[in-house]
Amino acid sequence: MDRDGIRRRNVAALLRSVHLSGGMSRAGLARELGLNRSTILALTAELTEAGLIREELPRDSHQQGRPSLVVLPESERIQVLAFDVAVDHLVAARIGLGGVVLDRVVAPRARAGPDLEYVVDVLARLGRQLHRAAPPASICVGAGASYCGMIEPGGGTVRFGPDLGWVDQEFGAELSRALGLGLPVRVGNEAHLGAVAEQRRGAGAGLRNLIYLHGDVGVGGGIIAGGKLLDGETGYGCEVGHIVVNPVDGRPCGCGSRGCLEAEVGERALLDAAGRPADLFGREAVRAVVDDAGRGDPAARDALRRIGDWLGIGVANLINLFNPGMVVFGGMLRDVYPAVAAEVRGRIVSHVLPVARERVRLGVSALGDDATLIGAGELAFAPLLDDPLAVVAAPPGAGQASAGTRGW
């Protein structure tokens, strides 16, 4: 690597630290990046000049001597658009550098039926609305979208989206076109994005190995292994919802198989087990089962025990394989997990060797329903964080609407 390559890498590393921390002293950056004070000075000067960061005196410093300046992300100035196709609503948000949600708009969505055109139209309208309302001096450096399905790596095409029945739909390219801002839209699987968000800014901050399970109609999973999102040889790893937990008399799954984790612990499995009518669905119906169980209703309690048992088998297998620091439950599993924690822990104790489970934590998402949206924001920021000066020199909105192909 040559001298210019090293400088660009250091610039990127510094901006990434500021983005992830939300603000850090010069001294802290020097420690974290293993660089000396004069190098930090040169890098912050360059990033300040580019309008990506600013430096301030710390609000109240109780230290002796001259306090180290705090380096802050220019969150109001440097922004991305983030989109989320959630199970019953569509969301767009402006997210500032540093991961701050600055503004958001939401539209309801019917559970069954919306096709690509409808979803793209609504999201593009919401996105343009946010873009118009943004301060004049702000720069939109990217766009990202969260979708519940298998996404072609780097391409933005939905290869398979069981929720809406999409197959090979060019979601990213269509949304980019409809937005009309010259911005490529990077698309990620919602559970993958949730995993990244929880590891960077949520319940698992600082862990290098984390599993995020996102429940809604189905169950998706995002796995951070060794600090990176697991993707696999062709980008279609982490299909946690379709690992078989009940091969003997499993419930049929939307994928055509039986006994998949999502078939045994998804919303329908819970509502069926609790004897709820087949036309009832949604987060409120799930919460009602949890509430009824809390009041001692036997059918609701049995239903949760059953779901918790299958969930525990799936989670135990994941811990055996990944030895994660934490398993995070998101989506509707935020409501379900606390009610089934005993079953899940019981299965872990039965099926995982003590050495492999001695330090794993289990808990619900810290970012809640924002996990996937914030993950979409991180995806949108990725090109900037890879090469900050190149992106601000030629922001993507200034003409080049190619789909981003780099990873995180």
Added chain:
Amino acid sequence: MDRDGIRRRNVAALLRSVHLSGGMSRAGLARELGLNRSTILALTAELTEAGLIREELPRDSHQQGRPSLVVLPESERIQVLAFDVAVDHLVAARIGLGGVVLDRVVAPRARAGPDLEYVVDVLARLGRQLHRAAPPASICVGAGASYCGMIEPGGGTVRFGPDLGWVDQEFGAELSRALGLGLPVRVGNEAHLGAVAEQRRGAGAGLRNLIYLHGDVGVGGGIIAGGKLLDGETGYGCEVGHIVVNPVDGRPCGCGSRGCLEAEVGERALLDAAGRPADLFGREAVRAVVDDAGRGDPAARDALRRIGDWLGIGVANLINLFNPGMVVFGGMLRDVYPAVAAEVRGRIVSHVLPVARERVRLGVSALGDDATLIGAGELAFAPLLDDPLAVVAAPPGAGQASAGTRGW
């Protein structure tokens, strides 16, 4: 990173390429490493001076013009000791830079019983014998051992070894002491080492995502995800043998649980299913079942169908999670897999979404019974490949017998 750091990194990268390829032209190295000719020249000069590589004219070049020199590892000069605690024998080998097995000695081992002292005594004797027979000019730069159990990361302590009933045994440190060569002995799980060996030099060469399943008494797994061995937050991931595949009426497992992959597809499961006597065991007994099935014996065929079905469920789940380029079957599964390939593929088709399985290959180990031994050699070479000049300047045999703590 400063100038000296870059030089050291380039030196290490070049030696790694030569080690993994077994020999490569200067031009090929320049391409692979993205460095210019003059940098390659300086790096090869430095490594030649250190006695790690040599340069030769290619044997027969049909190219026009001056042929690019071939850079070869000094395999006869730079060596490691590799040890393997296999299920019925103990092995020691001298392995040369480039991964060449130069010499080996084997001692039989009783299946039940051998304690740490016995295993260490035999291996140390074999190791010293090889060391004495090595050419006078050779340098031993490390030692590595393969063991079937959970190994403390970087420490060489066996936390849990079900095969021999070892718990918290300081295998690496004891073997190092008994060898008396001043060499630390790095210890790895046999299936992890097999995975690394198959990915670097075997059936999965060049893949960044690979799963290696090693069957013997139990079933172990090594998983390469994104080019790296999956280890987890505390180093105890990849417990593939203990994922539950049969939660409903599973066979009891040595780990205390039921329905684990190794309980359903291990040697005992196969022999029991085929109606073989309870005191029969070993690779020959497994081969006899496969041979009998090939001759049409119904009990043997049913046994293999049963084992293949559970193996298929486990493999399908691993493909769903890891989207690997290849699943490699090693140990006794080399004999079993070809006889159960139809059942395994059937389960993959049932349980894995087409997008996630469209490019996966399945096959047996290319390195055979040497996979784990060659993996132990790779573990022993790791410190040299991390910082070649530091290691040859002060070889580990020259006084500092600390346990290596770096990873791969």
